[in-house]
Amino acid sequence: MDLFDLNPDYQQYLENHSTPEDDVLSELRRYTFLKVIHPRMISGQVQGRFLEMISKMILPTKILEIGTYTGYSAICLARGLKAGGKLYTLEINDELIDKSRKFFVKAKLDDSIDSIHGDAVKLIPQMDDDFDLIFIDGEKEQYSDYYKLCLPKLKKGGVLIADNVLWDGKVYDEKYKNDNATQAIKKFNKLVQDDSRVENLILPVRDGLMVVRKI
Secondary structure, three states, X not given: OOOOOOOHHHHHHHHHOOOOOOHHHHHHHHHHHHHOXXXXXXXXXXXXXXXXXXXXXXXXXXXXXXXXXXXXXHHHHHOOOOOOOEEEEEEOOXXXXXXXXXXXXXXXXXXXXXXXXOOHXXXXXXXXXXXXXXEEOOOHHHHHHXXXXXXXXXXXXXXXXXXXXXXXXXXXXXXXXXXXXXXXXXXXXXXXXXXXXXXXXXXXXXXXXXXXXXX
């Protein structure tokens, strides 16, 4: 979702003054909007560029992504991996996995990205890796569960990023006090804010990114 849907000039200006998509990401975005349900869930140029830049700054050896969708964010994140590094991306919708893998091959990242099918809440406890970077973009009602499971697996000084934390502005609108997804996001935001193990910042990029650093 875009926080600035009502101001297309704003979004266009951001895109015009950010490094453009390459051919693979451009094709993936077009494919997603033509063939996949809820295409606005894709990260897109500006958010994707942010994720790629953060990854390149960190130079992670291991990345965990919760919610692959069609693979746009995974490609962006994996481009910052150290040589021999690995991104593990978890996706509960098995129909999306084959779609994303085709684009991982086109991006020449299929050896760096491990697609895993299943419920992240069940999969994360089985993973014994210490991650340098974690990206959460799965089921909104499970954000707090993801966070509680992921933080112990994040290295000290590591970064966790969660998408959709402004939820189209619903998190600060009392009209949505009975909306389950909105309340789940608010619960997650408060959980992070009250956690003395981290420092955090919400950025108004697209639908809001919570950036967390483990201290």
